[in-house]
Amino acid sequence: MAEKKKRRRGAELEAAILTAAWDQLQAKGYRDLTIEGVAAAAATTKTVLYRRWPDKARLVIAALSKFGEMPSYQGVDTGSLRGDLLDLFGQMAAVLAKLRTGTLRGILADRLDKLDLGQLMGKANTSHTVKELIQPMLDRAAARGEIASADLPERVVTLPGVLLINEVIGQRQLTVDAQVAMIDEILLPVFRSGTVK
Amino acid sequence: MAEKKKRRRGAELEAAILTAAWDQLQAKGYRDLTIEGVAAAAATTKTVLYRRWPDKARLVIAALSKFGEMPSYQGVDTGSLRGDLLDLFGQMAAVLAKLRTGTLRGILADRLDKLDLGQLMGKANTSHTVKELIQPMLDRAAARGEIASADLPERVVTLPGVLLINEVIGQRQLTVDAQVAMIDEILLPVFRSGTVK
DNA sequence: AAATATAAGATACGGCCGTATCTAATTTGA
DNA sequence: TCAAATTAGATACGGCCGTATCTTATATTT
Numbered sequence: 001m002a003e004k005k006k007r008r009r010g011a012e013l014e015a016a017i018l019t020a021a022w023d024q025l026q027a028k029g030y031r032d033l034t035i036e037g038v039a040a041a042a043a044t045t046k047t048v049l050y051r052r053w054p055d056k057a058r059l060v061i062a063a064l065s066k067f068g069e070m071p072s073y074q075g076v077d078t079g080s081l082r083g084d085l086l087d088l089f090g091q092m093a094a095v096l097a098k099l100r101t102g103t104l105r106g107i108l109a110d111r112l113d114k115l116d117l118g119q120l121m122g123k124a125n126t127s128h129t130v131k132e133l134i135q136p137m138l139d140r141a142a143a144r145g146e147i148a149s150a151d152l153p154e155r156v157v158t159l160p161g162v163l164l165i166n167e168v169i170g171q172r173q174l175t176v177d178a179q180v181a182m183i184d185e186i187l188l189p190v191f192r193s194g195t196v197k
Numbered sequence: 198m199a200e201k202k203k204r205r206r207g208a209e210l211e212a213a214i215l216t217a218a219w220d221q222l223q224a225k226g227y228r229d230l231t232i233e234g235v236a237a238a239a240a241t242t243k244t245v246l247y248r249r250w251p252d253k254a255r256l257v258i259a260a261l262s263k264f265g266e267m268p269s270y271q272g273v274d275t276g277s278l279r280g281d282l283l284d285l286f287g288q289m290a291a292v293l294a295k296l297r298t299g300t301l302r303g304i305l306a307d308r309l310d311k312l313d314l315g316q317l318m319g320k321a322n323t324s325h326t327v328k329e330l331i332q333p334m335l336d337r338a339a340a341r342g343e344i345a346s347a348d349l350p351e352r353v354v355t356l357p358g359v360l361l362i363n364e365v366i367g368q369r370q371l372t373v374d375a376q377v378a379m380i381d382e383i384l385l386p387v388f389r390s391g392t393v394k
Numbered sequence: 395a396a397a398t399a400t401a402a403g404a405t406a407c408g409g410c411c412g413t414a415t416c417t418a419a420t421t422t423g424a
Numbered sequence: 425t426c427a428a429a430t431t432a433g434a435t436a437c438g439g440c441c442g443t444a445t446c447t448t449a450t451a452t453t454t
Binding site for chain 2: 401403405
Binding site for chain 1: 410411412414418419420421
């Protein structure tokens with residue numbers, strides 16, 4: 001029974017690390033998760049982690065992508081712009097509900113410079129941007145005659161993402177009421193106002 | 198020529214620390230400013246700083262309040278809602294222009310949990326909340342008949358602050374174009390839509 | 395003026411970050 | 425098969441955080 005000095009490498013090692021990261025995230029939450037802690041839990045050293053991910057936020061995002069069961073969003077055609085938006089927000093809320101409180105806020109805080117809602121909330125590989133999700137809805141709405149034009153300004157198209165992020169930051173729950181309110185009080189009025197690009 | 202063991206205390210000491218913090222902020226920027234560095238620059242120790250401010254963000258906010266020449270915002274009656282908003286945004290932009298790039302973003306990142314635009318952007322003592330700034334404008338607009346009701350939902354009233362913060366986070370400059378766009382494309386349509394609380 | 399309370403200053407600690415450097419295991423490919 | 429290239433793993437470093445503890449100067453109170 002000699003000690004095996006087997007070394008994990010590549011994908012095997014990476015999977016072990018991400019598993020450890022995921023466990024730590026569940027156990028201690030984002031704030032108290034440390035790179036060194038994950039390394040120790042994965043029975044390796046932080047040097048190895050830093051070779052793969054530049055910081056805690058990116059490590060956790062990788063773990064979320066692998067184990068978080070984050071669906072890639074589908075822009076479903078529900079027949080109305082309001083329905084489409086409600087559906088999208090509902091899907092977002094479902095994802096958020098799976099995250100420990102503070103996880104998203106922590107990641108956001110650490111990544112304030114390079115916000116990318118898609119990469120943050122979708123699978124890393126399918127990274128939708130907010131615009132990619134919203135624009136098709138607007139196109140359909142314009143085709144239906146619900147809104148005057150689908151050619152809206154950048155700031156308007158990305159507004160749903162802004163509202164969503166703000167809601168999360170405000171540590172409020174993303175309740176159904178909040179979703180409805182954002183859509184009826186803000187988004188629909190803006191989209192319908194038809195201020196064109 | 199005996200060494201004087203004079204100790205600064207209270208306000209005198211505090212002023213010296215905040216001066217040092219302000220200098221460091223100018224010299225190194227928010228990210229590279231450290232509590233220990235400020236303590237050293239002020240010829241004291243971090244123990245003293247921690248007795249007064251709980252973290253870097255709060256220390257810097259205190260320094261900004263003292264030396265940043267941040268005006269407390271005035272809700273000027275320009276005669277129209279659009280004018281009022283433009284005026285407010287213009288004042289905000291002027292304040293932001295005085296800050297080194299990244300300062301506000303850094304503070305935001307460190308304080309994501311307790312966002313308070315007023316305390317952040319106004320003098321600490323006059324801490325306006327967004328609502329306190331916007332509501333009077335809405336009241337006047339309703340009186341003029343520009344909007345149907347001034348009794349708008351919380352989320353709508355605080356929307357200007359959200360847009361502003363988002364603009365800052367996006368490391369974009371708060372240009373006049375951006376101000377106009379936010380107001381014409383988003384805020385006025387929402388306020389005018391008259392969705393009541 | 396002496397006793398007491400307060401707060402500054404000095405020092406040390408454990409924790410984590412992010413980097414650098416060295417070694418040795420494992421894979422690669424000539 | 426054996427040398428070369430990778431890369432895991434170990435270790436150490438300086439930097440900063442935030443806290444605790446102790447001393448001593450200064451202010452307050454009696």
